[in-house]
Amino acid sequence: MFFASDNWAGAADEIAASLQRHSGGFSPAYGASDLDQQLEQRFNELFEREVAVFFVGTGTAANSLALSAVNRPGGFVLCHREAHLIEDECGAPEFFTSGARLAPIDGSFGKIDPNALRRGLQRFDPEFVHHGQPMAVSVTQATEVGTVYTNDEIAVIAEHTHAFGLPLHMDGARFANAMVRLESTPAEMTWKSGVDVLSFGATKNGCWCAEALVFFDPARAKQLPFIRKRAAQLFSKTRFIAAQFHAYLDDDLWIRLATHANAMADRLAAGIAAANNVSIGWPCESNELFVTMPKELAGRLKEQGARFYPWPVPEEFESKLTEGQGLYRLVTSFATTEEQVDQFLALIG
Amino acid sequence: MFFASDNWAGAADEIAASLQRHSGGFSPAYGASDLDQQLEQRFNELFEREVAVFFVGTGTAANSLALSAVNRPGGFVLCHREAHLIEDECGAPEFFTSGARLAPIDGSFGKIDPNALRRGLQRFDPEFVHHGQPMAVSVTQATEVGTVYTNDEIAVIAEHTHAFGLPLHMDGARFANAMVRLESTPAEMTWKSGVDVLSFGATKNGCWCAEALVFFDPARAKQLPFIRKRAAQLFSKTRFIAAQFHAYLDDDLWIRLATHANAMADRLAAGIAAANNVSIGWPCESNELFVTMPKELAGRLKEQGARFYPWPVPEEFESKLTEGQGLYRLVTSFATTEEQVDQFLALIG
Amino acid sequence: MFFASDNWAGAADEIAASLQRHSGGFSPAYGASDLDQQLEQRFNELFEREVAVFFVGTGTAANSLALSAVNRPGGFVLCHREAHLIEDECGAPEFFTSGARLAPIDGSFGKIDPNALRRGLQRFDPEFVHHGQPMAVSVTQATEVGTVYTNDEIAVIAEHTHAFGLPLHMDGARFANAMVRLESTPAEMTWKSGVDVLSFGATKNGCWCAEALVFFDPARAKQLPFIRKRAAQLFSKTRFIAAQFHAYLDDDLWIRLATHANAMADRLAAGIAAANNVSIGWPCESNELFVTMPKELAGRLKEQGARFYPWPVPEEFESKLTEGQGLYRLVTSFATTEEQVDQFLALIG
Amino acid sequence: MFFASDNWAGAADEIAASLQRHSGGFSPAYGASDLDQQLEQRFNELFEREVAVFFVGTGTAANSLALSAVNRPGGFVLCHREAHLIEDECGAPEFFTSGARLAPIDGSFGKIDPNALRRGLQRFDPEFVHHGQPMAVSVTQATEVGTVYTNDEIAVIAEHTHAFGLPLHMDGARFANAMVRLESTPAEMTWKSGVDVLSFGATKNGCWCAEALVFFDPARAKQLPFIRKRAAQLFSKTRFIAAQFHAYLDDDLWIRLATHANAMADRLAAGIAAANNVSIGWPCESNELFVTMPKELAGRLKEQGARFYPWPVPEEFESKLTEGQGLYRLVTSFATTEEQVDQFLALIG
Known part of the structure; x- marks a missing residue:
C-alpha cells in the first residue's frame, strides 16, 4: 500500500526494455546521437510546432534552467504560495539564477488567483530599483495539491503575464496526469493557452530519470546549451534519456x-x-x-x-x-x- | 571503428540487466531506499574505511560539488593546465562555487609538476586579499592525456597540498582504467596516498549515468546533502543510480x-x-x-x-x-x- | 520641508571638516593606515569588547556581507515581513549569498513576533533537505516603521535564535536613533542582548558614506577580508570612511x-x-x-x-x-x- | 618619499572643497539630485555623445559591473595576462558574473598582442559548449606596467573584438594619466577607437572615491540600474560622488x-x-x-x-x-x- 509518492515506483516495463534495447552499439555523445535527434523531432510533433527541447536529469533542474533562461538582475518570479519551486527545491531556482527571488501569490485549491497575480505584478515599478523587477510567472500543472487548471484558467494567467511583457512558465512535473484529466492536447495545454516555457516531466509517470525543458519560442532558448552544460545537466550518454522518452511517447x-x-x-x-x-x-x-x-x-x-x-x-x-x-x-x-x-x-x- | 570517446558506448549488459531487475516494486525516494543504503555500505568496503558517498548524474556535477564543499571566498583551485575542470566543463566549477577560479599548473605528460605546484601555492599570501586564496588542489586520474600518476606521485602532490592546509581532490572520471594499470586498490590510490575527496566515475566505464562523490572524511561532507539538492543533483528515483553501481561493483x-x-x-x-x-x-x-x-x-x-x-x-x-x-x-x-x-x-x- | 528621507540630507559640518583635515599627506591604502587602525580600536572601546570591524560603502553592502559570512547552502534568513532586506535591496542579500532566501516573519509594529519566529524556525527539519535550512535571524533596529525594540525584546529573539544554533544579525541603519530613544549603550543593545553581527550605519545620521560591519565574535569574521574584497567593497582610500567615523564618534x-x-x-x-x-x-x-x-x-x-x-x-x-x-x-x-x-x-x- | 601607490594620497584640495560646499541642504537620494543629473549631462559633453553613466564606489565595482552587463553563461573575458581584473580583484569579476572566466592573453609591455587575441578568440567554437563562449575583451589604459596603448593599437584590438560580435571594455583606472600622455581626447580614446564600455577612474587621480561606469551605447546599459543596486553599489547620498566629479572635471x-x-x-x-x-x-x-x-x-x-x-x-x-x-x-x-x-x-x- 504505497501512496507516499509517485517517485517511490521504479520504471515501467517498456521504459526498462527501451533502455536495454538501446544499450548496445556506439553513437555520438552529448545529444548528438540519431536517437536524440529523432526525439527532438518527436517533440515538435507532440506540440504541433517547432520547439526547442533540452533533456535534463531532474524536475528541479528543468525548473531552475527555465528560470535561468529568463533571468534578470533583481528579478522576481511570481508563483503560487505552495509551489514546488518555493517549498521543495532547497533554493535551487534562486541558486541557478544567482539570487532571483520567488514571490508567493495566493489562491485557493493550489491555483494562482488571477487578481492576486495582477496586484502582485502591479506592485513593481520599473523606475524603482529597490524592489527589483518581475521576470516571469510560473504555474504548476497539475498543482501541488492535485488540482488541475483548466486551459481557460491558464489563458487568463497568461494574459496578465504577457500584459507585463513577461514569459509564462509551466512546471509540468505531473503534466500527463493533468492532460488525461483535461482530455486536452499538449499544444492546447501550453502554447495555445499562452505558456512560453514548459518543464515536461516524465520521471513521476514511469521513467527512471527523464525530464525535458521545452521552449515554444526557440529564440528564447539560444543560451540554453551553455546554461545546461554550465549547470552540469548535459549528460554524456544522453541516449539514456532519449531512450526513455522514446518508449514513453511511443504508442501512447x-x-x-x-x-x-x-x-x-x-x-x-x-x-x-x-x-x-x-x-x-x-x-x-x-x-x-x-x-x-x-x-x-x-x-x-x-x-x-x-x-x-x-x-x-x-x-x-x-x-x-x-x-x-x-x-x-x-x-x-x-x-x-x-x-x-x-x-x-x-x-x- | 569507434574511437571518438568512451562515452560513445552505451551500457554494459550487466548494468542494463540490473536496471531492469530493480525497476519493479516500491521504495523510498531521494536516496532512502534499501538499495541506496546497501550501496553506501558497499562504498565503505570498497575504500576500506567509512566514507560519505553521494550519487550524482554527471562527472561535471561530481567535480563541481566537490569544489563547492571546500569553497572559500576569492578561492582558487590549482590543477593541471589541461584539466577537464578547466577545459571542458563550460565554467561549471566556477558557477557552482559562485566564482572560485581555476589556477593552471604546468607539468609534462598531463601531470601536475610538484615544484610548479609548490610555487603556485607559495604565490598566495593570506594577508594579501587582492590575489584571493587557494582552496584546494585537484588531480585527474587517469589524466586527460591518458597517462596515470603513480601512487607515490599522488602522495608527493598531497604532501604539498596538505602543507598549505588544503584538501586534495581527485577527478576519477577514468579511475578504473588507472587502477587496472597501477594494479593498486581504491584505498591505496586515494586516502592512503593523501586524497581527501574523489569524483568516482562509472559512466565512461560501462554505466549509463552513474557518478559518485566520495569524501574520505565524512565531517567535510556535512553540507553536501543541501549542496547536492540545491544543485538539482538529488534524483528522486536514486535507485536508478544505485542499481547501476550495484552491478558495476558486483563480482568485479x-x-x-x-x-x-x-x-x-x-x-x-x-x-x-x-x-x-x-x-x-x-x-x-x-x-x-x-x-x-x-x-x-x-x-x-x-x-x-x-x-x-x-x-x-x-x-x-x-x-x-x-x-x-x-x-x-x-x-x-x-x-x-x-x-x-x-x-x-x-x-x- | 524635507521629510522624504534622512538620506536627502548631506553631511554634518564636522564630517565634512574631518574629510578636509585628512585629505592631505600619504598613508597606506586598503585599510592599513594609522587612521583606519585607530578607528578599529575605537570600535573596541565603543562596544566594550574586542570586535572585528569592516568598513563598507552602503547599508545594503553591510547587510549582504553579514549574511555572506554566515551563509549555508539552501539557507534561509528569517526576518520581519517588511524588513529592508526583503523590501528594498533589489535582491542584494540573495545575490551576495548566491541564492540564500529571506523568510518573512509576522509581527506588529514592524517587530518580529517571537512566537512566529519560533514557529518559523521549527518548520525546518535538518534531515529534510527539500525545504533548505535556516542560517540566521535578522532584526532591524530601529525598525522600518520607526519603532524600537527594547533590549529585552531583542534578548527574547536572540534566545530563540541561539536555541537553533543560529547567529542573530541586527540591521542598524538607524542604530543611533534607536539608542538615543532607549537611553542604552552600544554594548547593551547588541552583544549583551545576544546580537552576533551588526550593520552599524552612520550615513543616514550625518555621514556621506560610512557603514561598519561589526562581528562580536571575531572568529566568525575570518573570511570577511576576502568576502569584502570579492564584493568590491574594499575601498582603496579607506581613510575617507575612517575620517568620517572619526568625527562621527568623536565628542559624541x-x-x-x-x-x-x-x-x-x-x-x-x-x-x-x-x-x-x-x-x-x-x-x-x-x-x-x-x-x-x-x-x-x-x-x-x-x-x-x-x-x-x-x-x-x-x-x-x-x-x-x-x-x-x-x-x-x-x-x-x-x-x-x-x-x-x-x-x-x-x-x- | 611615497611611491607605493597613487592611492596612498588623499584627496586634492578642490575635491575636498567641493564635498564641503555640497554638504548642506537637502536633495533627492539615489542619483536623482540636480547635481547628479547635471553631472550625467557633463559626461555627455566630455565624451561628445550621449552616454549612459553610473557612479560606483570602487574600480573593482566598475569593472565587475561592466562585465555583468555583458555576461553570458559559460562566458570568457579575454584580457592581458597581468590585468588588474585577473591579478588584483580577488575574484570579484568572476563573483559578480556568477562564474564567468578571465582568459589570459599574452603581450609585451603589458599590452594585449592582437595576434594572440585573435587566436584566443578563434579557439572558441559556438557549437562546442564544453569550452564556454567568449563574451568580451578588456584592455587596461594605462596598463598595469605603466605603458599606454596608442589609439591605433586600441582600434586594432577593437576590430578583432567586434569581428567576433563582442564588446570591448576599457579599464580606465588611470585613464587621465594615459590621456595626458597621448595628448588625445576622451572620445578619441574610447568610442572613436572602438571601446564600448569604460571604467572611468578618478580615485587614483585625486578623488576620495569616485568611479564612473560609462556605456557608449546606452541601450546596452538598460539593466544596469538593477545590476548596480543588486551589487550594493547604489549609494544613497550619490551627491558625494557627483560633488567629487564636479570638481574633478571642472576647469580641467x-x-x-x-x-x-x-x-x-x-x-x-x-x-x-x-x-x-x-x-x-x-x-x-x-x-x-x-x-x-x-x-x-x-x-x-x-x-x-x-x-x-x-x-x-x-x-x-x-x-x-x-x-x-x-x-x-x-x-x-x-x-x-x-x-x-x-x-x-x-x-x-
Whole structure:
C-alpha cells in the first residue's frame, strides 16, 4: 500500500526494455546521437510546432534552467504560495539564477488567483530599483495539491503575464496526469493557452530519470546549451534519456500510464467518499488525493503497512480540521494496483 | 571503428540487466531506499574505511560539488593546465562555487609538476586579499592525456597540498582504467596516498549515468546533502543510480570492463608502434591513446568509417609535429572489440 | 520641508571638516593606515569588547556581507515581513549569498513576533533537505516603521535564535536613533542582548558614506577580508570612511545628531497629535513618523513644498484607513530644523 | 618619499572643497539630485555623445559591473595576462558574473598582442559548449606596467573584438594619466577607437572615491540600474560622488592633476636614467615607473624612508635580471612633490 509518492515506483516495463534495447552499439555523445535527434523531432510533433527541447536529469533542474533562461538582475518570479519551486527545491531556482527571488501569490485549491497575480505584478515599478523587477510567472500543472487548471484558467494567467511583457512558465512535473484529466492536447495545454516555457516531466509517470525543458519560442532558448552544460545537466550518454522518452511517447504509453494512475486515485477517492472518518480535501483531479483523518487512524494505517505522508495544513484549510485530525497526501502512480487501493480502503472501512 | 570517446558506448549488459531487475516494486525516494543504503555500505568496503558517498548524474556535477564543499571566498583551485575542470566543463566549477577560479599548473605528460605546484601555492599570501586564496588542489586520474600518476606521485602532490592546509581532490572520471594499470586498490590510490575527496566515475566505464562523490572524511561532507539538492543533483528515483553501481561493483565487473578497455588500447598501441606513418604521443597508460599522423591520413581513415577526434597540441608537443601532421585522440572502452582495433590497424598499414 | 528621507540630507559640518583635515599627506591604502587602525580600536572601546570591524560603502553592502559570512547552502534568513532586506535591496542579500532566501516573519509594529519566529524556525527539519535550512535571524533596529525594540525584546529573539544554533544579525541603519530613544549603550543593545553581527550605519545620521560591519565574535569574521574584497567593497582610500567615523564618534557627535533628529520627529508628532485630519500610525520611537491623512491633503502639502513619500499599507493597518486616506512616511534628520517642522505643522493646521 | 601607490594620497584640495560646499541642504537620494543629473549631462559633453553613466564606489565595482552587463553563461573575458581584473580583484569579476572566466592573453609591455587575441578568440567554437563562449575583451589604459596603448593599437584590438560580435571594455583606472600622455581626447580614446564600455577612474587621480561606469551605447546599459543596486553599489547620498566629479572635471582639474603626476614620473625616470645601479624596465608612459635595482639597495632606500613595492617578475623580463636584483614599482600622483622625487634620486646617487 504505497501512496507516499509517485517517485517511490521504479520504471515501467517498456521504459526498462527501451533502455536495454538501446544499450548496445556506439553513437555520438552529448545529444548528438540519431536517437536524440529523432526525439527532438518527436517533440515538435507532440506540440504541433517547432520547439526547442533540452533533456535534463531532474524536475528541479528543468525548473531552475527555465528560470535561468529568463533571468534578470533583481528579478522576481511570481508563483503560487505552495509551489514546488518555493517549498521543495532547497533554493535551487534562486541558486541557478544567482539570487532571483520567488514571490508567493495566493489562491485557493493550489491555483494562482488571477487578481492576486495582477496586484502582485502591479506592485513593481520599473523606475524603482529597490524592489527589483518581475521576470516571469510560473504555474504548476497539475498543482501541488492535485488540482488541475483548466486551459481557460491558464489563458487568463497568461494574459496578465504577457500584459507585463513577461514569459509564462509551466512546471509540468505531473503534466500527463493533468492532460488525461483535461482530455486536452499538449499544444492546447501550453502554447495555445499562452505558456512560453514548459518543464515536461516524465520521471513521476514511469521513467527512471527523464525530464525535458521545452521552449515554444526557440529564440528564447539560444543560451540554453551553455546554461545546461554550465549547470552540469548535459549528460554524456544522453541516449539514456532519449531512450526513455522514446518508449514513453511511443504508442501512447505515457497516456496509458497516467490514465491508470488517475484511475487509481479516483478509485481511492470513491472509496474514501463512502468512509466515515476520512474525508477528501481538495477535488481529486490528478493522481494525488489529500484527505483528513484522525491522527490515530493514520498511525494505525502505517502500522498495517500503508505508506503516505502528512501534509502541512494551508491557512484556507485550518478551520476544516477538528482536534486530533491531520491532513495527509495519498499519491498513486502507474504502478499502483487495484489490490493496493482496495486493501487500503478495507483498512479505513 | 569507434574511437571518438568512451562515452560513445552505451551500457554494459550487466548494468542494463540490473536496471531492469530493480525497476519493479516500491521504495523510498531521494536516496532512502534499501538499495541506496546497501550501496553506501558497499562504498565503505570498497575504500576500506567509512566514507560519505553521494550519487550524482554527471562527472561535471561530481567535480563541481566537490569544489563547492571546500569553497572559500576569492578561492582558487590549482590543477593541471589541461584539466577537464578547466577545459571542458563550460565554467561549471566556477558557477557552482559562485566564482572560485581555476589556477593552471604546468607539468609534462598531463601531470601536475610538484615544484610548479609548490610555487603556485607559495604565490598566495593570506594577508594579501587582492590575489584571493587557494582552496584546494585537484588531480585527474587517469589524466586527460591518458597517462596515470603513480601512487607515490599522488602522495608527493598531497604532501604539498596538505602543507598549505588544503584538501586534495581527485577527478576519477577514468579511475578504473588507472587502477587496472597501477594494479593498486581504491584505498591505496586515494586516502592512503593523501586524497581527501574523489569524483568516482562509472559512466565512461560501462554505466549509463552513474557518478559518485566520495569524501574520505565524512565531517567535510556535512553540507553536501543541501549542496547536492540545491544543485538539482538529488534524483528522486536514486535507485536508478544505485542499481547501476550495484552491478558495476558486483563480482568485479568494473575491473573486468576497464581491463578490457585498457587491453584494447594496448593492442592499438602495439599495432601503431609497428606502423610507419603514425606514432604515439604520450605513453599509453589507460584507455586513451594520442597519436600523430598526417592530416591526410586522418581524413582518409574517417572516410573509411573510423571515428576519432583531433586534439589541441600542447606546447611541449609542438616541436614533435612536422608540417601536415596532426595530433589525434583514440579512446577505447568496454565495448571496443578486437575486430574494430584490427580493422583500424589494417587501414593505417 | 524635507521629510522624504534622512538620506536627502548631506553631511554634518564636522564630517565634512574631518574629510578636509585628512585629505592631505600619504598613508597606506586598503585599510592599513594609522587612521583606519585607530578607528578599529575605537570600535573596541565603543562596544566594550574586542570586535572585528569592516568598513563598507552602503547599508545594503553591510547587510549582504553579514549574511555572506554566515551563509549555508539552501539557507534561509528569517526576518520581519517588511524588513529592508526583503523590501528594498533589489535582491542584494540573495545575490551576495548566491541564492540564500529571506523568510518573512509576522509581527506588529514592524517587530518580529517571537512566537512566529519560533514557529518559523521549527518548520525546518535538518534531515529534510527539500525545504533548505535556516542560517540566521535578522532584526532591524530601529525598525522600518520607526519603532524600537527594547533590549529585552531583542534578548527574547536572540534566545530563540541561539536555541537553533543560529547567529542573530541586527540591521542598524538607524542604530543611533534607536539608542538615543532607549537611553542604552552600544554594548547593551547588541552583544549583551545576544546580537552576533551588526550593520552599524552612520550615513543616514550625518555621514556621506560610512557603514561598519561589526562581528562580536571575531572568529566568525575570518573570511570577511576576502568576502569584502570579492564584493568590491574594499575601498582603496579607506581613510575617507575612517575620517568620517572619526568625527562621527568623536565628542559624541553621533549622539547629538541622533538626539536632534529624534527631537524633530517628536516635535512633528506632538504637532500632528493636535491636528484634526492627520493621525499617527505607529508610536514615534525614532526619527520616522508614519501618518494617515486624506490623499487630497497630501497632494496639497506637496504643492506647498513639503517632500515625503507614501508608504505601502500593511495588513494590520488596512482597517484603520478610511476611504480617500493614505499612509505616509515623514523622516527627520540631523539637518531638519524647527522652522521646517513648524512650517509643515502650520500647513496641516 | 611615497611611491607605493597613487592611492596612498588623499584627496586634492578642490575635491575636498567641493564635498564641503555640497554638504548642506537637502536633495533627492539615489542619483536623482540636480547635481547628479547635471553631472550625467557633463559626461555627455566630455565624451561628445550621449552616454549612459553610473557612479560606483570602487574600480573593482566598475569593472565587475561592466562585465555583468555583458555576461553570458559559460562566458570568457579575454584580457592581458597581468590585468588588474585577473591579478588584483580577488575574484570579484568572476563573483559578480556568477562564474564567468578571465582568459589570459599574452603581450609585451603589458599590452594585449592582437595576434594572440585573435587566436584566443578563434579557439572558441559556438557549437562546442564544453569550452564556454567568449563574451568580451578588456584592455587596461594605462596598463598595469605603466605603458599606454596608442589609439591605433586600441582600434586594432577593437576590430578583432567586434569581428567576433563582442564588446570591448576599457579599464580606465588611470585613464587621465594615459590621456595626458597621448595628448588625445576622451572620445578619441574610447568610442572613436572602438571601446564600448569604460571604467572611468578618478580615485587614483585625486578623488576620495569616485568611479564612473560609462556605456557608449546606452541601450546596452538598460539593466544596469538593477545590476548596480543588486551589487550594493547604489549609494544613497550619490551627491558625494557627483560633488567629487564636479570638481574633478571642472576647469580641467583632472588634466592638471594627471599632468603633474606624469611629470613627476618623468622627473624620476630622467634621474634614474643617469643612475648607475638602477635601470628602467618598461618605457615610462604614465605615472608608473618599473625599475630594477639590487635588492640590497631597495632595502636601504626603505630604511631611509622611501615607500615602494616589489613587483612580480614577468617571464619576458626574467633574463634581464641579474643575481641579487629585484623589480620594483614606483608610482607618482597628484600629491607627489619635486622634493620627494629629488630626495629619492639623491639617495640612489
